[in-house]
Amino acid sequence: MPTPRRTLTTVAVAALLLPLSACGSGSDGGGSTDASGKVQGDITFQTWNLRANFKDYFEDLIAEFEKKYPGTDVKWVDQPAEGYADKISADAAGGTLPDVVNVSPDLVAPLARAGLALDLDRAAPQYAKEYLEGAWASHRIPGTDGTYAFPWYLNTGPLFYNKSLFEKAGLDPEKPPTTYDELFTQARRMAERTDGEVATLANVPTIEDFGRYGVPLMNDEGTAFAFDDAKGVQLLTEYKELYDAGALDAQALTATPESSGKKFLTGAVAMNPGSALDLANFRKQAPNLYENIGITDQITSTGHANMYVMGVMVNARSERKPAAVAFAHFVTDAAHQMSFARQVAVFPSTAGSLDDPYFTKEDGTDETRVRVAAARSLKTAVNYTPVLFSEQMKTALRNEVARALQGKESPEEALDNAVRACDRLLRQQG
Structure with a gap:
């Protein structure tokens, strides 16, 4: 399941370099947006690395749908995590895109621009009110009108911190940083008081x-x-100072979520983002860490946590649009999202679902504490990563951030260069 920050499995989503601008403008879905009519016929549903762990769930869900709509037949195909974007790209270019496709916002963006993603605001506007506003908006594409996928499961997570490391550095383990100023101050103090042996953070700043x-x-x-505005330069300048002080891990320039997680497990870094799934891993692999684990909210200057969102897109050229829309909605309706969320640590995107006692009542366990806190933050969370921000753009930003941290460029020069590179790639997308 492709949720970021090591929540279930980590995947690097390749850029969708689709030469599809001639296929459609994205305004009409490359064909009729009429999804009315009888729900019938054969459709294909493609998921992203889900069969291994959730085979029974999806087989039961499909059987339930086919029973509800006699005359339908859903063929389920599951693609591996590696190369998923390339597979979608090839299917889109070859005209073999499935009727219903599991996507993330960055994957749906080029498909929408190419006229291959059905505009739900035109084809199925009656469903919009069923979902959290921020989740429904997550599959909108700047420069176009419309919403191009049903929001499916959401995820977010807290910051974990090692209380024993805080205590050894003379920091109050019960008062972790809650603002960026506190984070930067405490990170420098951690490095100073451990003679540079313990960094607070393990990752360079991302978009x-x-x-x-x-x-x-x-x-x-x-x-x-x-x-690259003044506030962006300020953040990168702070990270440069942390890097120089040893408060940002020396290997942060090449870190991956997995390597950062290992650093946290071994006590080389004091804080790391994660999810409720990580707690079981801490308990098993690092019992000493688990006994000293601290849990705090994401740090943000906006008052809104970051939301990771997965979606279900309907192929605008499907010959069975009524069935495809009906099935995509069926997969993502409140009842089925709640059922799925109870099997794995994800969160439903449907309005009102996060008020269920499962997401609001604590039972004294850390797992429940994380779930309740995450659910609360998701009600107002946003997906900060722009849907047009491709993997190539992420690489361009990361490379320039690295140059700034190494002192090869000033933070201002690095961000100006990153913006120029990303703007150039953005023009190529169009």
């Missing part, structure tokens, strides 16, 4: 970190990036 810091990421039209 979502700039968003959480309150940096404007794009202009309102979605035609240019804007994260």
Whole structure:
């Protein structure tokens, strides 16, 4: 299941370099948006690395749908995590895209622009009110009108911290940082008092970190990036100071979520983002860490946590649009999202679902504490990563951040270069 931050499995989503601009404008889905009519016929449903762990769930769900709509037949195909974006790209270019496709917002963006993603605001507007506003908006594409996928499961997570490391550095283990100023101050103190042996953070700032810091990421039209403003430069300058002080791990420039997680497990870093799933891993692999684990909210200057969202897209050229829309909605309706969320540590995107006692009542366990806190934050969370921010753009930003941290460029020069590179890639997408 492709949720970020090691929640279930980690995947690097390749850029969708689709030469599909001639296929459609994205405004009419490359065909009729009429999804009315009888729900019948054969459709294909594609998921993203879910069969191994959830085979029974999806087989039961499909059987339930086919019983509800006699005359339908859903063929389920599951693709591996590796190469998923390339598979979608090839199917889109070859005209073999399935009727219903599991996507993330960055994957749906080029498909929408190519006219291959059905605009649900035109084809099925009656369903919008069933979902959290922020979740429904997550599959909108700047520069186009419409919503191009049903929101499915959401995820977010807290910051974990090692109380024993805080205590050894003379920091109050019951008062972790709650603002960026506190984070930067405590991180420098951690490095100073451990003679540089313990860093507080293990990752360089990503586009979502700039968003959480309150940096404007794009202009309102979605035609240019804007994260090189004064606030963006301020954040990168702070990270440069942390890096020089040993408060940002020395290997952060090449870190992956897995390597950062291992650093946290071994006590080399004091804080790391994660999810409720990590607690079981801590208990099994690092019992000493588990006994000293601290849990705190994401740090943000905006008051809104970051939301990771997965979606279910309908192929705009499906010959069975009524059945495809009906099934995509069936997969993502409140009842089925709640059922899925009870099997794995994800959260439903449907309105009102997060008020269920499962997400509001604590039972004294850390797992429940994380779940309740995450559910509360998701009600107002946003997906900071722009849907047009491709993997190539992420690489461009990361490379420039690395140059700034190494002192090869000033933070201002690095971000100006990153914005120019991302704007160039954005024009190529169009």
